[in-house]
Amino acid sequence: MAHSTNTASDYALEARGLSKAFGAFNAVKDVDLKVKRGSIHALIGPNGAGKTTCFNLLTKTLTPTAGQVIFEDRDITRLRTAQVARLGLVRSFQISATFPHLTCLENVRVALQSGFDKSFRFWSSLAAIRPLDARAMELLDQVGLADRAQAKATELSYGKKRALEIATTLALDPKVMLLDEPTAGMGHEDIEPITDLIRKVSEGRTTLIVEHNLSVVSSLCERITVLQHGEVLVEGTYDDVSSNEDVIKAYMGGVDAH
Numbered sequence: 001m002a003h004s005t006n007t008a009s010d011y012a013l014e015a016r017g018l019s020k021a022f023g024a025f026n027a028v029k030d031v032d033l034k035v036k037r038g039s040i041h042a043l044i045g046p047n048g049a050g051k052t053t054c055f056n057l058l059t060k061t062l063t064p065t066a067g068q069v070i071f072e073d074r075d076i077t078r079l080r081t082a083q084v085a086r087l088g089l090v091r092s093f094q095i096s097a098t099f100p101h102l103t104c105l106e107n108v109r110v111a112l113q114s115g116f117d118k119s120f121r122f123w124s125s126l127a128a129i130r131p132l133d134a135r136a137m138e139l140l141d142q143v144g145l146a147d148r149a150q151a152k153a154t155e156l157s158y159g160k161k162r163a164l165e166i167a168t169t170l171a172l173d174p175k176v177m178l179l180d181e182p183t184a185g186m187g188h189e190d191i192e193p194i195t196d197l198i199r200k201v202s203e204g205r206t207t208l209i210v211e212h213n214l215s216v217v218s219s220l221c222e223r224i225t226v227l228q229h230g231e232v233l234v235e236g237t238y239d240d241v242s243s244n245e246d247v248i249k250a251y252m253g254g255v256d257a258h
C-alpha cells in the first residue's frame, strides 16, 4: 500500500474554527473546511454568505478574528500572502487590476520573477530576465495563449484575460491554487473553455474555487462547501448539496443560482 511521504494528513488546506468580525458584524463564523489533496473543492453560497471573506482569510489577505489556517499540516495563520505563496498556496491574480498594459509574456514573466526572487524585481535587466521567457512561453501555451504572447493584457477578451490570470498563477507553481470566481461576468462561449482549462491545470494540484455558476461547480468539483450567513451550512458532493433542503431554501432566499 502506498503511503504519503510528506505529510500525515490527506488534506492540503484546512480552516479550523475560522472567524472574521467587521466591528460587531460576524462575516465568517467558526468555519471548518478541509480541502482534500488533489481535489477541486468549491466554496459556494448565496450573496453575502461570506465566501470572499473566507477566501481572503485562507489566502492571508485578511487576518482572522479567531481560528487557524493549516496548509500542508503547517499553521500559516500568522504568515503573510507572499510568504504562503512561496510555500505553494497561491491565489489567482487579477490581471485587469495589475498590469493591463504589459504584454501577456511580460505578465507571466513578472509572475515568474516574483517566484524566483525574494524581492519583486520587476525592473531587472533584460539580460537577467530573458531566460524566463522560455518558461513563460510554455505557460502561455498551456493556457492556450501562445499566439497572443505579444498582445497587451488589456487587448484580450474577458475569457482570455482569465486564462492569462491562470498562467500567472501557475508561474508560482502552486501546490494549492485558489481561484476567486473564475467565470464571473463571462459569456456562455467562454465558460466551457475556462472550465476545461481549470480541470486541466488542476491535475497534480489541489484547487479551491469560489464560484457562482453551479453548472461549472457540478462539472469540476468533487466536494462542495455551502456557506450561509458566514457559517458552513453543509458539505458534500454536488448531488448531496443540490438535494439538501436547507441549501435549496438558502438559494431561493438569495436568488443566486444561475
Ligand SMILES: Nc1ncnc2c1ncn2[C@@H]1O[C@H](COP(=O)(O)OP(=O)(O)OP(=O)(O)O)[C@@H](O)[C@H]1O
Residues within 6 Å of the ligand: 022, 025, 027, 045, 046, 047, 048, 049, 050, 051, 052, 053, 054
Ligand atoms: N471590509 C468589510 N467591512 C464590513 N463588512 C464587510 C466587509 N467585507 C465584507 N463584509 C460583509 O460581510 C458579509 C459577507 O461578505 P462576502 O463578500 O464575504 O460575501 P460573499 O459570499 O462573497 O458575497 P457575494 O456572493 O455577494 O460576493 C457581507 O454582509 C458583507 O457586506
